[in-house]
Amino acid sequence: MQDRLHMTSHPGTNPEPFTATVAEIDEDFIILSESYCYPRGGGQPGDRGSFNGNWGDSEFGEVLGGNFIRHPVDSPDKFSVGEQIECRINQEVRNRHAKMHTAQHIVSAMADDLWGAETAGNQISTHYTRIDLLFENREVYDSQILEDSVNDIIGSNTEVLVHDWSREKIVGHEQMRHTKFMDRIPSSIPTLRVVEIQGIDLCPCAGTHVENTDDVESIVITNVKSKGAGKFRITYQFENELE
Numbered sequence: 001m002q003d004r005l006h007m008t009s010h011p012g013t014n015p016e017p018f019t020a021t022v023a024e025i026d027e028d029f030i031i032l033s034e035s036y037c038y039p040r041g042g043g044q045p046g047d048r049g050s051f052n053g054n055w056g057d058s059e060f061g062e063v064l065g066g067n068f069i070r071h072p073v074d075s076p077d078k079f080s081v082g083e084q085i086e087c088r089i090n091q092e093v094r095n096r097h098a099k100m101h102t103a104q105h106i107v108s109a110m111a112d113d114l115w116g117a118e119t120a121g122n123q124i125s126t127h128y129t130r131i132d133l134l135f136e137n138r139e140v141y142d143s144q145i146l147e148d149s150v151n152d153i154i155g156s157n158t159e160v161l162v163h164d165w166s167r168e169k170i171v172g173h174e175q176m177r178h179t180k181f182m183d184r185i186p187s188s189i190p191t192l193r194v195v196e197i198q199g200i201d202l203c204p205c206a207g208t209h210v211e212n213t214d215d216v217e218s219i220v221i222t223n224v225k226s227k228g229a230g231k232f233r234i235t236y237q238f239e240n241e242l243e
């Protein structure tokens, strides 16, 4: 069984290089004995990076999940089952996803607090993020109010904590958001990771996050698009990256 270390160890940013054994080569994918890589999921892209073995360096593309964490490579022939290799996660890409993802929690929490709008889906990218918000009456929506509320929190020096809580504790917690999807997680998994932005947001989440809201840049909502009855798809970017 492969150890999925991104779940038990939580350096949301600046993940360190690690050494692992090649457990299997599945067509163009390398499967390791253990991996700290984040596999694509929950709207967040997977990590990318490079391997180092006695044959030199070899980059891997976006890591995918499934039964195993799978690292796609161009030349799988280089690798041999049983060899030890070093894995370096691209820290810059990871850090950007962690910032974008933490901002997503805050945007979703504020839309819920302000208007009871539910986050129906989200897609995080390196330079922008999209969130689908579902309103009872979407006429209440105002980008400026949402943007200001989110940026107040981003600048509030609030800690982002990670907990490992039982299902009972999660489902029974009054402040917990986004528990609907929990039905899809096998009951053989007794505890789930919960991410808390103190006093702002609390929800089960397996993605990567920064440790303090000050690590996130202020956002600008750059696009709002209708996605059918009661639904808006909003896009945000970091203010310091606007053209």
Ligand SMILES: [Zn+2]
Pocket: 101, 105, 195, 205, 206, 207, 208, 209
């Ligand atoms: Zn998250």
